[in-house]
Amino acid sequence: MSGSASHPIPRHVAVIMDGNGRWAAARGLPRVAGHREGAKAVRRIIEAAIDLGVSYLTLFAFSSENWRRPAEEVTDLTFLLKHYLRGELNEMHEQGVQLKVIGERERFGPNLAGELETAETKTAANTKLTLVMALSYGGRADIVAAARRAMQAGVQPEELTEQVFAGFLSTAGIPDPDLLIRTSGEERISNFLLWQLAYAELVFTPVLWPDFGPKDFAEALSEYAKRERRFGARPV
Template sequence: MRPSIEEPGNANRVTDSTAGTPVVPRHVAIVMDGNGRWAKKRFMPRFFGHKQGVDALVRTVLSCADRGIEYLTVFAFSSENWKRPTEEVSGLMGLVLVAVAKYLGKLASHGVRIRIVGDRSQVSDKLRQAWEQAESSTQHNTRITLSVAFNYGGRWDIVDACRQAMRAGIAPDDLNEATLNRFMALSYAPDPDLFIRTGGEVRISNFLLWQAAYSELVFSDCLWPEFGDAELDAAFADYARRDRRFGAVDSAASAALDKA
């Protein structure tokens, strides 16, 4: 079941005077990659890397909140991750339960709202109940919204939105981007301004294919458990230097054309 549709708020953002790009993005998306390699470098099982990855996530959520980020969306478990060894998948499911029990109170006390996006049909009742607890107990928090993409895929998101639109009786001629967006998993949030991937890989891996159409991409060699304030601020500094054009010409070129 999808969450109820909400309209994203309009907050004033601090902007760079030259590029017009917000110095601090409103919505940040992160592919948290590198847990397994981090553990392997230390001759530890992959699961140990995932545990450290949860700690890194909590640190990052609070750091984003401190920097004025309104939305943080993280890729926790891909719909393709079911192909991993059964032992690793089972461990990840158990880790989610432990993480909710350990960190929910802390995140809630810092004004974090938690939302889970993805296909819930394949996970256990126990896991669904933990998610419902996390969502219901933080639903009135407004400092930052943490969206955890679990059993999620960008293609699934688009197909599922199309199916919902069809069930709603929307005629093909009436279907446009704005209408379809109402049925997407992140319908309650603005599109990500900044898309970060850690771990050194340069791909988006079926994450937020619809929403990241105009996101600024930053790829970091840092393995996720090591990701901290320095890496976060470096990504924000890179973002602030970008001139977001959304298909138009850049501001300098536009000024030159106006003078021609």
């Protein structure tokens, strides 16, 4: 699949990585086993995005609501995040991947927050793919925080346009997603990028995230290529 007028490649793909727990339960394994397999799927999809020419890939890795999960599972998820960051950073850097983090990273503690900042700095000049990791992220909180920043910056009501407001979101400078993929058969956006997904195409797949691979990713992009994006306008 190549980018062309007839088969456009989305510039920005966002993914809700769902189904780790169900994958583990179906095999009689603890939930952390599903999260481990899900981390392997992340690597596959980063490589697939690069191969297919996607410029931005945003992954919903940890929602603000995930803090309500049992403490043991939150600890496992945090450990896996540290392990993934330390184990994959050099390879991502060599592949030309730039890492950006959105969300309340400070909730993970100063050590991990510092490692995330270091990873962002190390990869800042890379241009092959921008990987946006949404960690302790919530769409409503993002909008509220942007409103606060706009007020703190002294923006007057008559000056506040959609473009100005977008500049205060955590995704400022990143184009809005063209395509949202959610795995595991669920069909909702779960407080993810509420502002930014306004005109994204949505693709829901029954495949559980640990089983999601390059073929599934390419199929989602092929489905996107069939869509006629009108951004609210009437067809000509």
